[in-house]
Amino acid sequence: MSRASTRHAIFFDLDGTLSDPFEGIASCYRHALTQLSRPVPAATELATFIGPPLRQGFATLLATSDQVLVEQAVTLYRERYATHGAFENRLYDEVPEMLRALNDGTRRLYVATAKARVFAERIIEHFGLSAHFAHVYGPELDGRFENKADLLAHALEREGLDPASCVMIGDRAQDVRAARQNGLVPVGVSYGYGSKEELLEAGAVVICSSPRELASWIRSEGPR
Structure with missing residues (x-):
């Protein structure tokens, strides 16, 4: 599939980024x-x-x-x-508001999680967030795409996205490393389960302390 460089996209980790599991x-x-x-x-x-x-x-x-x-x-x-x-899970405060702010027609939102896709889809639906996301990407139950770098590569190819126009947001080092390996802008969040030190060492370009701060950074500093 050809790359469509004008299509901006944001990939969200699930556990520790959208919800506290x-x-x-x-x-x-x-x-x-x-x-x-x-x-x-x-x-x-x-x-x-x-x-x-x-x-x-x-x-x-x-x-x-x-x-x-x-x-x-x-x-x-x-x-x-x-x-x-x-x-047995809860959304972080400000997540629904963040998603509404970012889902404004100028970019597409995706989930890219290490959680098995079938469970990730159920959780996104359970929280009433399905309308915000173009697709939920996660490993298959047999372990395919368990490596997040492979998962992101698969998603980019399937969606025809230019990595330089995409952001990957997560709370752990593997989210940041996977983004860098695929050429996405790596953004960390410090309210999840990874430390600021872990995220910085992995190469995050910025670390946001709340979903509100994250939405503000993407809208002002994210890929154009």
Whole structure:
């Protein structure tokens, strides 16, 4: 598909950027680890696994490279997540107002998340945000596009977008690195689960402390 350089676009991470998913994600990690008779870390440690891919998180928590065990853990996690965890979640304050401000006809909005696409779509719909987004991009359940750089490359190609006219917004280093690898403008938010130091080290061009500040920066400083 040919690139359409005049089409400006914003890609939003979901967890830690649009919504705070801690309760649901932590409860599902606890469920899977308990079912496997493995130690359950404290809440502060579980919070560090919000953002990275699920399989990567379990490989670390289980201290294993055994993919069969990792897939078993993912299955147990998703058993609870599908029925309860996805909705143990809340939008950050100012997010609906931010999306309305940015969805003004001059740019298109997308979600690009490490969360499985089928769950991300359900969450966006649950919060009544579907009308704001042209498409929700996330990994398939089998792990395809689990790497965020690959996910963004896929989205750019599918949408025919010029990366230089696009922004990627997220709260973790992998969001910033994926944006840089694909030529998007990388923007960090400090109200999620990544630190300012993490985001700056990864190469964020700016770090916003609230959705309102983020909307203001994009409208005044974002790609034209």
